Amino acid sequence: MHGLVNRALQGFVVTTYGRASWDEVRSQAGLPYADFEAMMRYDDVHTLHAFNAACHVLHKHPNALLEDIGTYLVTDVELEPLRRLLRFGGTTFLDFLHSLEELAERGRIAMPDLELPIMSLEEEDRASFRLRARWSLPGIGPILLGGLRAMADDYGALVFLRLSGIDGRDECLHIQLLDTQHSEGRRFDLGGAAP
Amino acid sequence: MTGLPTALTQVIGLSGGALDTLMPMHVWADDHGRIVQAGPTVLKMIARAIVSGEGLFDLIDIRRPARVTTVPDLLQHTGRKLAVALSSAPDLPLRGTVTGLQGGAGIILNLSLGLSFVRAVAEFGLTLNDFSPSDQTVELLYLHEANQSAARLSRHLTERLENARRAAEEQALTDTLTGLSNRRAMDMELARLLAEPNEDFGLLHLDLDFFKQVNDTLGHAAGDHVLGHVASALKGELRRADMAARVGGDEFVLLVRDCDDAARLCGIADRLIRQIEAPIRFDGQPCRISASVGIAMTAAYDPRPTADRLLNDADIALYAAKHAGRGRHMTHAELAPEARPDRRGTDLADNVV
Numbered sequence: 001m002h003g004l005v006n007r008a009l010q011g012f013v014v015t016t017y018g019r020a021s022w023d024e025v026r027s028q029a030g031l032p033y034a035d036f037e038a039m040m041r042y043d044d045v046h047t048l049h050a051f052n053a054a055c056h057v058l059h060k061h062p063n064a065l066l067e068d069i070g071t072y073l074v075t076d077v078e079l080e081p082l083r084r085l086l087r088f089g090g091t092t093f094l095d096f097l098h099s100l101e102e103l104a105e106r107g108r109i110a111m112p113d114l115e116l117p118i119m120s121l122e123e124e125d126r127a128s129f130r131l132r133a134r135w136s137l138p139g140i141g142p143i144l145l146g147g148l149r150a151m152a153d154d155y156g157a158l159v160f161l162r163l164s165g166i167d168g169r170d171e172c173l174h175i176q177l178l179d180t181q182h183s184e185g186r187r188f189d190l191g192g193a194a195p
Numbered sequence: 196m197t198g199l200p201t202a203l204t205q206v207i208g209l210s211g212g213a214l215d216t217l218m219p220m221h222v223w224a225d226d227h228g229r230i231v232q233a234g235p236t237v238l239k240m241i242a243r244a245i246v247s248g249e250g251l252f253d254l255i256d257i258r259r260p261a262r263v264t265t266v267p268d269l270l271q272h273t274g275r276k277l278a279v280a281l282s283s284a285p286d287l288p289l290r291g292t293v294t295g296l297q298g299g300a301g302i303i304l305n306l307s308l309g310l311s312f313v314r315a316v317a318e319f320g321l322t323l324n325d326f327s328p329s330d331q332t333v334e335l336l337y338l339h340e341a342n343q344s345a346a347r348l349s350r351h352l353t354e355r356l357e358n359a360r361r362a363a364e365e366q367a368l369t370d371t372l373t374g375l376s377n378r379r380a381m382d383m384e385l386a387r388l389l390a391e392p393n394e395d396f397g398l399l400h401l402d403l404d405f406f407k408q409v410n411d412t413l414g415h416a417a418g419d420h421v422l423g424h425v426a427s428a429l430k431g432e433l434r435r436a437d438m439a440a441r442v443g444g445d446e447f448v449l450l451v452r453d454c455d456d457a458a459r460l461c462g463i464a465d466r467l468i469r470q471i472e473a474p475i476r477f478d479g480q481p482c483r484i485s486a487s488v489g490i491a492m493t494a495a496y497d498p499r500p501t502a503d504r505l506l507n508d509a510d511i512a513l514y515a516a517k518h519a520g521r522g523r524h525m526t527h528a529e530l531a532p533e534a535r536p537d538r539r540g541t542d543l544a545d546n547v548v
Contacts, residue, residue: 004348037355038348081344088337091323109334110341190333191317193340 001047001137002114006036009047011079012072013054021057029053041113044137051139063142063163070146074154085110086151087188092180093157097121097129097148117144127177132170141171148175156185218305219327224251225301228266236325237306240315241283255291255304256280266302270295279306287311287318308332313339370441372419373426381440381448385502388450392499395455397492399464400509401429403445403471404485404521417477421484428470432463448506455494457526464488464524472522488524489513495528 013022026034029049036042036050055062074083085106089099099106100119107116117135124130131148133140141163152159158179164172211232214221219236228251238244241254257263259278263271270293277291290309295302308315312332315321326332368380376384388394403425410418422445429439429447438450451460467486474481489512491505500508508527516525 037352039345039352081340085337085341085344088323088333088340106337109338111345189317189320190322190336191313191315191320193343 001042001044002111003036003038003040003042004111004114006042006047006050007038008069008073009050009054010036011076012069013058015076015078016068016072017058024057025050025053028057047137062139066139066142067146070143070148071150072146073143074147074150081193083154084188084193087154093152093155093159094177094180096151096155097131097175097177100131129175129177130164131173131175132167133173134170138171141166141173144171144173148173153183154186156181156183158182214303217327218303219325220306222251222255222304222306223301224266224304226266226299228252230254231301236321239321239325240319241281242319251304254282255306256282256285257291258288269293269302269304277304279304284318287315289315312336373422373441375426375429375447376438376440378440378442381438381442381450382502384438384440384450385505388452389493389499389502389505394452395492395494397449397451397454397457397460397490398505398509399449399451399460399467399524400489400491400506400513401447401449401464401467401486402488402513402517404487404517406445406484409482409484413477413480413482417480417482420477421475421482424475425471425486428467431470432467448509455492457490457492457495457528460490460492461524461526464490468522468524485522487513487516487521489516490524490526492526492528 010022013025029046029052031046031050051062051065054060055065058065060068073079074086086096088106089096089102098121101121104116104118107114115136117133117140119131119133122130122132131144133144145161145163149159149161152161157177160176160178162174164174166172209217211223214223214232215234219234221234222237223231223233225231230245230249230251233241233245233254245254251266252264257269257277257279260272263269263277273294274292277293279289279291280287281289288309288311289306291304291306293302293304307330312335316332316336323333368376368383370377385398388396403421406418406421409421422441425447426439426441429449433439433449433451436452440448440450442448449463451463454460468488471484471486474483476482489509491500491509491512493499493505496504512525512527512530515530516523519525
């Protein structure tokens with residue numbers, strides 16, 4: 001798994017629970033290094049061990065932890081560049097939802113060896129969608145649940161989201177779009193990247 | 196749209212609104228160079244409306260090709276890449292391409308941000324909606340930001356590696372040039388030996404003579420070669436449990452364990468000086484150096500000396516050896532008390548020329 005993914009797990013634990021918790025996770029997972037390095041690749045076994053250890057150390061259900069990580073990826077101030085990249089997906093939350101089908105390709109432009117989930121959006125009616133996501137590790141559904149909820153908030157949209165099962169290798173999400181302009185949302189200036 | 200004759204709409208078969216959607220950065224001018232309409236993104240960039248009858252060449256500066264000041268001039272370059280800029284933003288180079296319309300309907304000049312897209316988007320406050328979905332400028336911006344993030348991550352990695360390397364160097368115990376122990380390793384070993392009450396050992400402080408001349412006349416490579424030669428002489432003279440350390444440019448300290456015999460230490464010093472004095476060849480040139488040695492040993496003290504005291508006394512003996520003519524050794528014990536000036540804090544090289 002790409003170092004960025006492992007780094008996201010570490011970043012979430014350190015930011016939310018502190019360095020000591022990460023050290024505990026690291027020790028329980030038997031990781032031979034103090035930090036995951038964002039620009040390296042790691043065997044998936046390390047990722048899974050670290051994740052299982054994190055569930056154990058933080059007393060969290062795996063799905064709850066994954067959902068929190070999804071929220072963290074969008075909302076953490078240190079990860080503002082990532083939020084910005086996601087906002088390139090479209091002007092409205094609906095545009096953004098449709099742009100998820102391009103996400104894997106966008107990720108590849110940014111970092112050729114970063115394997116992001118492959119997603120497809122099925123429109124059930126004008127306001128309900130089923131998102132299917134396929135990734136090399138299990139758990140992309142709950143990560144997206146947290147991430148999309150945070151992105152909806154970012155766009156100022158009111159949505160109802162729930163996991164809707166696993167279909168073969170796809171993890172599915174049900175998305176109900178209740179109000180696209182529920183609140184102001186957060187600003188996104190196209191030319192406003194930090195230098 | 197300003198003063199657009201119906202006939203012109205029919206000529207190109209597209210409404211002005213359709214042009215705005217397909218080419219938000221177009222400018223449509225009539226055959227006399229008067230602007231008919233400009234796309235919404237152009238209007239946003241000039242931050243005002245088009246004045247009726249406003250001239251194309253007042254709004255837009257055609258930079259390349261040169262001397263394009265009329266519509267017929269411009270049409271000479273139909274379909275080619277034009278370097279242009281808005282007169283209101285002369286330092287943001289844009290790209291353009293022009294095509295003539297049939298039936299005297301004028302020309303359409305379509306613009307793009309070109310390579311200045313990052314600055315242009317920020318300066319004009321453009322949004323996702325200001326670009327046609329088929330325009331890749333937004334993707335370029337995305338890539339630009341993604342690249343910056345990746346570069347930041349790489350930079351952090353490089354910094355961390357650099358810090359790790361520095362930390363490792365600080366903890367290193369080996370002198371990289373000679374492979375001998377370094378000052379840090381010698382200090383640690385000295386402290387360890389002194390902490391063992393029954394360990395009597397000798398300390399030889401060896402300083403090369405005429406080394407500077409070798410460096411100055413034959414170059415640093417010759418100097419390094421000489422240091423390597425000295426290092427092998429030291430290694431050859433010592434047993435496994437002893438230690439030879441390079442503690443300065445041309446200064447060495449030897450710790451000879453299990454030894455309370457001054458004569459034996461003097462013997463070691465003699466042999467080392469003889470080996471070091473043998474001419475060393477570098478690039479066919481002989482390099483002649485010598486060495487002076489100051490000797491101290493724990494057996495001469497009661498109570499046991501501190502590390503500083505032992506080093507200092509060996510240093511005093513070395514100074515005396517230099518003073519007595521170099522290429523020789525001196526033990527601290529054999530110095531008369533008045534010949535033992537406290538040299539702490541003075542530099543050997545300054546005192547002995």
